[in-house]
Amino acid sequence: MPGTTRRPGRRLRAALGAVATLTTAGALIAALPAGAAQDRHGGGHHGQGRYQDVQLLSFNDFHGNLEPPAGSSGQVTEKQADGTTKQVDAGGAEYLATSLRTARKGHPYSVTAAAGDLIGASPLLSGLFHDEPTVEAMNKLDLDVTSVGNHEFDEGAAELARIQNGGCHPEDGCYEKGRTFKGADYPYLAANVTDEKTGKPVLKPYWVWKNKGVKVGFIGVTLEGTPNIVSADGVKGLKFHDEIETVNKYAKILDKQGVKSIVALIHEGGAPASSAYNYDCDSPGAGAGVSGPIVDIAKGITPRVDALVTGHTHNAYVCTIPDPSGKPRMVTSASSYGKLYTDTTLTYDRRTKDIVRTSVKSANHVVARTQAKAPDMTELIGRWNKLAAPVANQAVGHISADIPGRGAGTPEEPLGDLIADAQLAHAKSLDPKAGLALMNPGGVRSDLVFKASGSEGDGVVTYGEAFTVQPFSNTVNLVDLTGAQVIQALQQQVSGPNEASPKILQPSAGLTYTLDMTKAGAARVVVDSIRLDGAAIDPAATYRVAMNSFLAGGGDGFTALGQGKNPLVGADDLKAFNDYLTANSSAADPIEPPKADRITIVK
Numbered sequence: 001m002p003g004t005t006r007r008p009g010r011r012l013r014a015a016l017g018a019v020a021t022l023t024t025a026g027a028l029i030a031a032l033p034a035g036a037a038q039d040r041h042g043g044g045h046h047g048q049g050r051y052q053d054v055q056l057l058s059f060n061d062f063h064g065n066l067e068p069p070a071g072s073s074g075q076v077t078e079k080q081a082d083g084t085t086k087q088v089d090a091g092g093a094e095y096l097a098t099s100l101r102t103a104r105k106g107h108p109y110s111v112t113a114a115a116g117d118l119i120g121a122s123p124l125l126s127g128l129f130h131d132e133p134t135v136e137a138m139n140k141l142d143l144d145v146t147s148v149g150n151h152e153f154d155e156g157a158a159e160l161a162r163i164q165n166g167g168c169h170p171e172d173g174c175y176e177k178g179r180t181f182k183g184a185d186y187p188y189l190a191a192n193v194t195d196e197k198t199g200k201p202v203l204k205p206y207w208v209w210k211n212k213g214v215k216v217g218f219i220g221v222t223l224e225g226t227p228n229i230v231s232a233d234g235v236k237g238l239k240f241h242d243e244i245e246t247v248n249k250y251a252k253i254l255d256k257q258g259v260k261s262i263v264a265l266i267h268e269g270g271a272p273a274s275s276a277y278n279y280d281c282d283s284p285g286a287g288a289g290v291s292g293p294i295v296d297i298a299k300g301i302t303p304r305v306d307a308l309v310t311g312h313t314h315n316a317y318v319c320t321i322p323d324p325s326g327k328p329r330m331v332t333s334a335s336s337y338g339k340l341y342t343d344t345t346l347t348y349d350r351r352t353k354d355i356v357r358t359s360v361k362s363a364n365h366v367v368a369r370t371q372a373k374a375p376d377m378t379e380l381i382g383r384w385n386k387l388a389a390p391v392a393n394q395a396v397g398h399i400s401a402d403i404p405g406r407g408a409g410t411p412e413e414p415l416g417d418l419i420a421d422a423q424l425a426h427a428k429s430l431d432p433k434a435g436l437a438l439m440n441p442g443g444v445r446s447d448l449v450f451k452a453s454g455s456e457g458d459g460v461v462t463y464g465e466a467f468t469v470q471p472f473s474n475t476v477n478l479v480d481l482t483g484a485q486v487i488q489a490l491q492q493q494v495s496g497p498n499e500a501s502p503k504i505l506q507p508s509a510g511l512t513y514t515l516d517m518t519k520a521g522a523a524r525v526v527v528d529s530i531r532l533d534g535a536a537i538d539p540a541a542t543y544r545v546a547m548n549s550f551l552a553g554g555g556d557g558f559t560a561l562g563q564g565k566n567p568l569v570g571a572d573d574l575k576a577f578n579d580y581l582t583a584n585s586s587a588a589d590p591i592e593p594p595k596a597d598r599i600t601i602v603k
Contacts, residue, residue, distance in 0.1 A: 050351055052214055055107040056263065056344040057100055060115035060311030061336035063151065063445075064122025064134040066381050068092035068369060069337045070465070071447035072407025076316065076339050076366060079276035090339035090367050093137045093381065097374035099367045100141060103343055111209045112142060115311035115333070116149025116222055116267030119163065121445050124392050124467035125384055130155070130169050132181050133384040139185045140376055145207050147220030147265035148190045149311060153234045154472070157195075157202050164188050164203060175387060189220025189265060192246035194239050202238065206250050208259055214348050217259040219250045219305075222267040223293070223312060228497070229442070231474075232553060243268060244300035251304040260354040261346065262305045269313035269333050270294040271501070277316035277340055277364045290319045290331070292501065298331050299324065306355035307344060307362075308332070316340055318362045330360050340364045392464030397581025398590035399459050405444040405469060411515070411601060415469065416444050416506025417594040422580035423476050423573065424508040427546035430570050431478055436532060437508040437546035438489070440556050443573075444506070445469055459590050466578055474548035474573045479564025484539040487530060488560040491522035497557045505558075507598045508546075516602040529600070548573050 068074050068091050075087040104110045118138060119131035126134045138146075152160050158170075166183030168174040174181065191205035206219045221243050227235045247264050254262055270292030272281060281289030294310050298321040301308070305323075307330045314336035320328035334340040344362035346355045385392070405415030420439040427434035446468045451458050481489075490513065494502045499521055514529040530537045537543075547561060549569070554562025570576065585591040 048213070048350070050349060051356065052109060052348045052350060053107075054211075054214060054216060054261075054346045054348050055104070055110040056216075056307070056309075056342075056346055057103055057110065057112045058114060058309045058332065058342045058344065059096070059334045059338060059340065060267070060309070061117040061149070061314050062114070062119075062134065062138075062338050063117055063336065064119055064126030064131050065091060065337040066093045066125055066133060066137055066377075066384075067123065068095070069339070069446065070468075071402060071449040072404065072409075073337065073446050074339065075407075076277050076335060077275045078366070079274070079278050085276055088366055089369050091337050092367070092369065093141075093338060094373035094377040095367045095369055095371060096338040096341065097137075097141050097377045098371050099341055099365065101374070102371075103341070103365070109211050109214060109348075111211075111216065112144050113218060113263065113265055113309055114138075114143060114146035115265045115309045116147045116220075117151045117311060118146060118149070120149070120151025120154040121471055123446075123471070124464040125381070125388055127467065127471045128388055128391065129175055129384065130159070130172070131163065132175070133380065135163060135181075135184050137377060137380055139182075140380065143186045144209060145186050145218050145220070145265070146188055147267050148188050148193065148203065148222045149267035150222055150226040150230050152188065152222070153226060153230050153238070156234050156236065157238060160188070160203070189218065190222070191219050191250050192221040192224065192241040192243060193226075194241065196237050196239050205246075206254060208254070208257075213350065215259050215261065215353065216346070216348070217251075217254040217262045218265055219247050219254070219262065220265040221246050225497075229556060231550060231555070243297050247305060248300075248302045251302050255304050258353065260304075260352060261348055263307045263309060263346075264301060264305045266294070266297065266308055266310045267312050268293050268297060269310045269315060270317065270331075271313060272315050272317040272319075277335060277366070281317050281319035290317050290321070294331060295321060298329065303327060303329075305329070306357060307346065307360060309342070311336075316364050318342065318364055327357060329357065330362050332362055332364070334364055339367055341367060388464070392462060392467075394463040395460050396463050396466055396578040397461040398585040398587050399448055399450055399461055400590040400592045402450050403448040403591075403593045405447045407447045408596070410596065411502065411504040412596045412599045413441065413444060413506060414593045414596045415448055416441060417509070417596055417598060418591070419444060419470065419573075419577055420506045420508040421594070422577045423546045423548070425580050425583075426476050426570055426576035427478050427544075430568060431544060433544040434478060434546055435543050436486075436511045438551065438561070439506040439548070440551050440558075441504055441506060442556060443470065443472060443474070443548060443550065445471060459587070461581055463578065466581070467574060470574045470577055472548075472550070472573070474550050476546055476570035476573050476576050477549050477552040477564075478544055478546050478568040478570065479552060479561075480542050480566045481545045481561070481564050482539065483537045483541045483543060485560045485563055486537060486543055486545065487525070487527055487539065489558050490530065491525045492558050492560055494524040495522040503556050504599070509594075509598070512598050512600075514600040514602060518602060546570075
């Protein structure tokens with residue numbers, strides 16, 4: 001998922017100074033070829049019959065959420081038999097491990113794969129230690145393979161290589177005496193990410209799973225637009241190539257090697273027609289239940305590929321989208337943060353070495369918190385929590401109620417407004433001329449929850465909770481922008497690359513305007529409605545604008561914000577947020593959730 005990125009290492013140095021619920025999602029359940037049924041229920045499962053079911057378990061966008069995500073970030077929407085929906089608490093490595101291990105029982109041919117963003121934008125428990133705890137957890141989960149996502153590049157290619165191969169962090173060193181980070185037991189696949197100088201992939205482009213004569217190839221790619229949503233330092237020296245062309249290239253190579261069964265792990269996704277993880281995606285017709293970039297990608301990828309495991313949008317769907325030959329093909333995504341996993345059955349034909357596409361079926365399953373915890377994950381979490389505790393448990397402020405951020409479900413988020421206010425306050429301490437602040441929505445990673453788990457009191461915001469909200473270690477930057485550039489930036493929220501999936505900037509107090517979503521593109525921003533402290537924005541005037549360093553570099557498609565003059569670099573954005581909470585709240589006078597009424601939405 002898009003977000004702002006920088007190295008978190010300095011934070012550490014400064015701070016230390018029972019069974020998952022099933023979906024009913026549909027699949028390709030046409031009949032098998034003649035004679036297949038006997039093989040499937042006879043020797044096909046455990047012997048050497050012609051047809052062999054292969055279980056593919058998959059998930060995506062874990063983002064270091066070892067502990068169950070707080071608030072609405074830790075819930076999935078479940079459709080009920082009567083058509084209503086309810087929220088179900090889900091996620092956490094202790095439960096994900098139990099879910100996957102339970103699902104594998106009775107399936108001797110089982111492979112587990114992921115579609116990127118397993119690390120990066122992580123809560124403090126993982127992020128404070130450069131996501132080594134999450135890699136250890138994935139090793140224990142017996143993850144077989146994953147693609148890279150954009151967040152795997154948060155700290156650059158060299159750090160990603162360390163995540164793969166192991167070794168102590170070059171700046172922070174090893175975190176426990178006698179322990180050296182061993183790296184990922186599973187391969188990270190980066191077929192469409194190449195070194196600018198050599199032209200070669202920075203990591204393996206593909207990997208082949210083998211079990212008693214059965215072979216399934218996996219090709220891993222991230223979205224071509226990764227440089228637009230990761231800091232320049234993170235993608236320095238790298239080129240990101242077209243997803244379709246890359247997958248097709250390596251599918252051809254695998255085919256020539258005799259690997260006919262292929263799964264693409266793609267860190268790009270879509271938007272489902274329903275927020276319920278168990279909705280029937282195919283009920284309106286093939287592909288009609290999901291929209292967004294993954295649809296065109298799926299339609300362009302060669303029929304040699306038998307299934308697509310996707311991610312990035314943090315959505316849940318199990319859909320069929322026709323391949324270039326018009327044949328339906330399974331495309332899945334399992335929400336985010338380990339709240340769901342997908343169980344897909346691929347029927348392998350030993351004679352053709354290919355997947356019998358008409359028999360593919362798939363469903364998303366809830367990682368329910370009502371099941372037993374995996375003891376090894378409990379031990380891992382406890383060990384790293386002990387190391388993090390001196391930092392994580394520091395109280396930094398107080399709130400009177402939940403302040404929704406990522407889980408708000410609205411273009412303007414109360415927590416986004418609060419962060420913008422904090423950045424403006426910090427900016428004013430550096431330059432009294434600072435007049436407004438803008439925060440990118442992808443940088444707000446969670447909610448602030450009034451009643452959190454653990455030993456803290458109700459309403460207390462800890463350093464660990466604040467870190468989870470803003471884990472990127474960006475700086476707060478000040479620049480001069482003309483009124484025309486401010487207007488252009490607001491228009492870029494809903495036009496150009498952001499038109500299909502708007503990225504609504506979170507405004508500081510005093511900035512108000514109207515978005516008319518009945519219109520198209522830049523016209524959605526009602527220019528005459530834009531006000532700063534009650535006065536109309538003057539296109540010819542100069543304004544001192546605060547934003548994080550990611551936006552100041554033109555990230556998320558906001559090129560207008562990257563044109564600022566007279567830059568001034570302030571403190572870490574997390575420090576600015578924590579300082580604001582401390583200065584403006586107490587147990588007796590906690591911060592109330594902002595009303596999120598700075599943007600008027602016309603639908």
